[in-house]
Amino acid sequence: MDQKSNQTTGGLQALDGLPDDVNGLAVFLDIDGTLLDIADTPDGISVPSGLPAALARLAARLGGAVALVTGRSVATVDRLFPGLPVVINGLHGAEWRDGAGRVFGAGVTDEFSAAKHRLREQAARWPGVIFEDKGAAFAAHYRLAPASEGQVRHLMRALSESVGDGWKLQEGKAVVELRPRGRDKGDALMQTMGHEAFAGRLPLAIGDDVTDEAMFAAANRLGGLSVRVGTDRRDTLAQGRVASPADVRAWVERVAR
Template sequence: MAADLPRLPPPPPALHDWALLLDVDGTLLDFADRPEAVRVPAELLDTLSRLHIALDGAVALVSGRPLAQLDALFAPLQLPAAGLHGLELREGGEWASTGQPPPGLALVRDAAQALVDKFDGALLEDKGTTLALHWRGSPAAEEPLHEFATSALIGLPGYHLQAGKYVFELRPDGADKGHAILALMSHPQFLDRRPVFVGDDLTDEQGFVAINAHGGHSVLVGQRTPTAAHHALHDPDATRTWLRDVALRLAPSGPVNG
């Protein structure tokens, strides 16, 4: 079984024909107690700048965070990106956003906040059209938050529950990383390139499946069984080192200014 084989990093690019699609939290960045507390190393910004130039712009962030947060985190870089698992898309400067949240979401948000407030360390992240209930700081909250999120779906037609690392997320149907990647790959900057997707979470599995179907490299950060990913990197630090090596291989000379 392929699932039992040790997974290695993907082979280095022989040509400048890759399209890099990168999850953010747990992949490029180390986790923090709160989503807003993550740090973006300066060297990572330099690496992404180099890759962006070397791959003619075919470097995208694919995240559950809103685009506005991604831009704030990675400033001054403004990469093509899929935010909110693809509900927000920006490809080469164009922006396509989704519609209004359903009326029931405000009620669910208020009830979720009241529940989260009972658990020290639990957190409600309001992303507009999606709600994320984090229990990383409060293991005792896992079960109550899961029960809440499951029952909240009754009042949110067209929504589903996605579990991630220490988080339950209520999000609209069709918002997943597989769809997000296919949407990005249809853009001229990415078309006809070999897609490489790196991600760490359960929510990235749909992305791995989409990448495999397009002859690309699927790369899991960390360990999980089963997974659809064909390759693996140990942790975000290993991802950053690997990306830097790829950047040096593609553009061995000259610093990137800015």
Template sequence: MAAQRSPQRQRPPLPADDWALFLDVDGCLLDFADTPDGVFVPPALPVRLDALSRRLDGALALVSGRTLASLDRLFAPLQLPAAGLHGLERRHVESRSGPPTAPPALAGIADAARQLAAKYPGTLVEDKRAAIALHWRAEPLAASDFEAFAMAALPQLEGYRLQHGDHVIELRPAQADKGDAIAAFLEEPPFRGRMPVFAGDDLTDEHGFEVVNARGGITVLVGAREPSAAGYHLDDIAAVHAWLGVESGAAR
């Protein structure tokens, strides 16, 4: 994966009416929490996303490692076009594609992962149906054991890969990534023919940055992670909210 952009990045331009806007969720729109269900959604955020989506004629999509069901719970009653599970799930205006069926071995690996997590209070094994994620944000000392477990389990899962993230490692199917999901959206209305823009914070977002950069779009790194292929930068989630106009909860 290429990541060659200079860290000397400027703030991105304000949203324009001809954008196709793609937004990561955790670490970009929402602050991290010890568990995925523990995040706080500011009441103004769904309101602003809805208004911005209308302004862009529907060309706004969430691109996340969460499942589509999790995204819908967080932003209810708003349901935007979205890619879940790092691109394995995708929902457009009139279509929906789901993740592949989990191999039989995954259930046993998930059980063994839970036994390991029981040794580290505050850690979590998240069941994503076709994938499992091992979270250790509340207990950083578990990192090496969780990573070693995932590496040892991987050979049992044909067609799977490891996905590293912020205090998490996932065992997930290798068929798609966030870049694939964004590329697919850009082939469909209302995204087709617009300026692609993608904001994200994590290593998993680099696939999306590469796709958007290749199309002459705008890529925005949130936070201080380096290296990154993103061309623009925002310091933190508060800066993302200000960029999108979340503070007022109203369209510009």
């Protein structure tokens, strides 16, 4: 693989792709748009048949130093990847499952539950707008209804104001989400690097969306690597780039051997 590079302060290299040598690394992977192809609806994603086994092999090779860092809930990730022996950081780091299978996370308030119910009802009246319940977060997807973007954003702003300071609005690719305030994917990476399996390693953060920028920043601060998935040229803190989730899956298969 062609790997043009620039030296980073930590002594690793910023690659135009993903590294062939993962020894000494701890791997942090986003899911939608990174490991899996983005679908029109949250439930429409497909997990390729060999991917869970490849991730398990990679985790075994790295002594357990693999984490999934996602906006989805831990429970949803467990349904997508049942029994996968990795750390899972859900809701952008607001909840997590450690290597021992223990789940920690944020609670909800009556105001939050009422806001969630209101969005669920309103989304049902907007053709193509998809409501997603994540437990301690919820989202409105408008990929199938781009003309409703303004209405979705207006309602989500109003709901954000109604639930208090414990939650914040988060925008993504054709989605607006209300999620717990105070943590992001960078915080999730930093916390996970304190786990025994990750100690003494350098992080490799791989993601595709705006929410992954905090994870890239954290990896860079620790002298690690950061790689963005996608062909658009928007500004990013990532040091390297690959074109698609298919490239990431092929890399996982290769380095897990």
